[in-house]
Amino acid sequence: MNRATFPHKLLPYLLLAPQLAVTLIFFYWPAGQALKQSLLREDPFGLKTQFVGLANFKRVLADPAYVNSIKVTVVFSLATAFISMAIALLLAVQAEKIIRGKTLYRTLLIWPYAVAPAIAGMLWLFMFNPSFGTLAYPLRSMGINWDPLLNGPQAMILIVAAAAWKQISYNFLFFVAGLQAIPQTLIEAAAIDGARAARRFRTIVFPLLAPITFFLLVINTVYALFDTFGIIHAVTAGGPGKSTETLVYKVYNDGFVNLILGDSAAQSVILMAIVIALTALQFRYIERRVHYG
Amino acid sequence: MATIALKDVRKNYGRNKVIHGVSLDVADHEFIVIVGPSGCGKSTLLRMVAGLEEITSGTVEIGGRVVNKLEPRERDIAMVFQNYALYPHMSVFDNMAYGLRNARRSKSEIALRVANAAKMLELGSLLDRKPRALSGGQRQRVAMGRALVRDPAAFLFDEPLSNLDAKLRVQMRLEIKALQRNVGTTSLYVTHDQVEAMTLADRLVVMNEGKAEQIDTPMKVYSKPASVFVAGFIGSPAMNILEAHVGVDARGIAIRSGVTIDLPEMNLPNAGMPLLFGIRPEHISVTSEERADMILTVAAVETLGADTLAHCRMAANDKGSDFVLRVPGMMPVYAGQRLPVMFDRKAVHFFDVKTRNRLF
Ligand SMILES: Nc1ncnc2c1ncn2[C@@H]1O[C@H](COP(=O)(O)OP(=O)(O)OP(=O)(O)O)[C@@H](O)[C@H]1O
Ligand SMILES: [Mg+2]
Secondary structure (H helix, E strand, O other), X not given: OOOOOOOOOOHHHHHHHHHHHHHHHHHHHHHHHHHHHOOEEEOOOOOOEEEOOOHHHHHHHHOHHXXXXXXXXXXXXXXXXXXXHHXXXXXXXXXXXXXXXXXXXXXXXHXXXXXXXXXXXXXXXXXXXXXOOOXXXXXXXXXXXXXXXXXXXXXXXXHHHHHHHHHHHHHHHHHHHHHHOOOHHHHHHHHHOOOOHHHHHHHHHHHHHHHHHHHHHHHHHHHHHHHOHHHHHHHOOOOOOOOOOOHHHHHHHXXXXXXXHHHHHXXXXXXXXXXXXXXXXXXXXXXXXXXXX | XXXXXXXXXXXXXXXXXXXXXXXXXXXXXXXEEEEOOOXXXXXXXXXXXXXXXXXXXXXXEEOOEEXXXXXXXXXXXXXXXXXXXXXXXXXXXXXXXXXXXXXXXXXXXXXXXXXXXXXXXXXXXXXXXXXXXXXXXXXXXXXXXXXXXXXXXXXXXXXXXXXXXXXXXXXXXXXXXXXXXXXOXXXXXXXXXXXXXXXXXXXXXXXXXXXXXXXXXXXXXXXXXXXXXXXXXXXXOOOEEEEEEEOOOOOEEEEEOOEEEEOOOOOOOOOOOEEEEEEOHHHEEEOOOOOOOEEEEEEEEEEOOOEEEEEEEOOOOOOOOOEEEEEEOOOOOOOOOEEEEXXXXXXXXXXXXXXXXXXX
16 A cells, blocks of 8 residues: 655644534534433423433334334335436436437436425426326326325325436436446347347346445435435425424424424434444445445 | 358448448358458458347348348357456356356256366366456356357357467467367357468458458468458568569569569460569578579568568668568578579469459
């Protein structure tokens, strides 16, 4: 290994300082605050604070609304990650086959990524608004009783669609790059070896895309867990009932709307633990099966 | 095992014409080598036989069946690629078994066939390894094994040895030859290496700019090249080509004023007709001044060990023309030396000035 030497002892620390400062201020400090807060009980006006140990955690975990929220999160995250990755892969494979206008096609597919989550949510909300949505009308004329504002599963479908749609571009880019990295001769060799297109995809292309698929799985799960707050907030605000209240949304609702600070902090801490565990699990079990070129 | 027949095969990429009508009949068990300079269309031709490239016009038959519209998998062929194209996520065994699995062969049959091929190629101890854990030569063998286990109607090779070092290349060349003799599978082999071409081929296809200039046995291609291009491409160093014309009494040819070569045995055409005269470096011998056809001046010497190549000028003040002759290694030659030389009358070649095709 090549070791860089700095002329001054302090310089490396100075160079690291901005990054460290950002991490400290925007991650460790709030995380520490949440951890502290989760062990306290505070009234909404911040007048009285009392140490309660793990009582907040006990109450949160025993709350049926919290268990519901876990279920909602699992369904929402898996559906969003799976749908956005599957559609992106399909589009990337099709884009590979295009000969003319490849760049235009790709550019157009990347645009949705530039749309802010809340705006993406509003877009989908308008399109599927039961009373004036352009796309709600054909749904109704097909005999579907479409009303995501009252129907829980339909609300879930709508936010999954909006969240997945926004993430397709990102996944698409990575899949396109991944497909381009697979040597054409491998596909040709497989074709000569008697594999049809579908089999070539399953036995050659997909396994060789595994590192990218794995990476995207981590990214998309984290995205679905955290970055979709704006979409949920704009489209359903967790409703109807609590049918689209994900863990993150519940943290916000309990903490900032209902001002139950201790509960909300305990939930944040649990959420943090979940993300750490999830990422560790993904790396430990899935990555093993991934072949890096 | 099968015959292969190409009938006036052409290939255009848009307006760019790459193959201008190649016809070729390959007999069963035959080893055909397609040789030519870079960009002449060798790979394109092979890929059309494989089904990886659409055929613009003409027909390709494998085993008497027109395959123009068939997918690669329906053509019953196996191909070895220049970069080997091994599946990087599969073990050597799985690489070799892939085609058989696609053909839904039984587990026991797959195991048996892979074991046989592995034995032939001495891959037995490597079956569990991934391709990245193999040397270039070993990868090459796996690529061969993958073709071999399928027992196809034909093998197609696209420069399979060009990524190997010189020594390994010679060894693999011999192995491929022995292997093909052994299994007897009809083979098309593309290379730009003329030594590989000469040593492997039952028959050679010499290609130039999308045309097959000559299709013949290696010895025929060497001794009776069909064109100036073939004469220059096959044989190293290349044949010496000189502008000349038929002498006044049609009993010999004149290379330049003062230098005439009498060829009484040959049926030369009309006196004065211009032509190209060709002679290989190995068919020129050093002789005494009185018997010499020509006196050359040595400009540079290349010592190869067994032979020495003498690059000569036809006159001391002549800068341009390089005339090469091959002399035995023991013979002392030095730059500036005057060399009286004689041409082997049985090994002279004549080509048309315009068409550059062989005259006689
Ligand atoms: N997809 C393509 N589009 C346009 N032209 C092409 C395409 N593929 C090949 N060509 C052209 O066809 C000609 C023949 O190419 P080919 O690959 O068959 O050459 P080759 O004889 O195999 O050369 P090499 O020894 O370098 O491999 C080249 O001039 C090349 O530029
Ligand atoms: Mg080539």
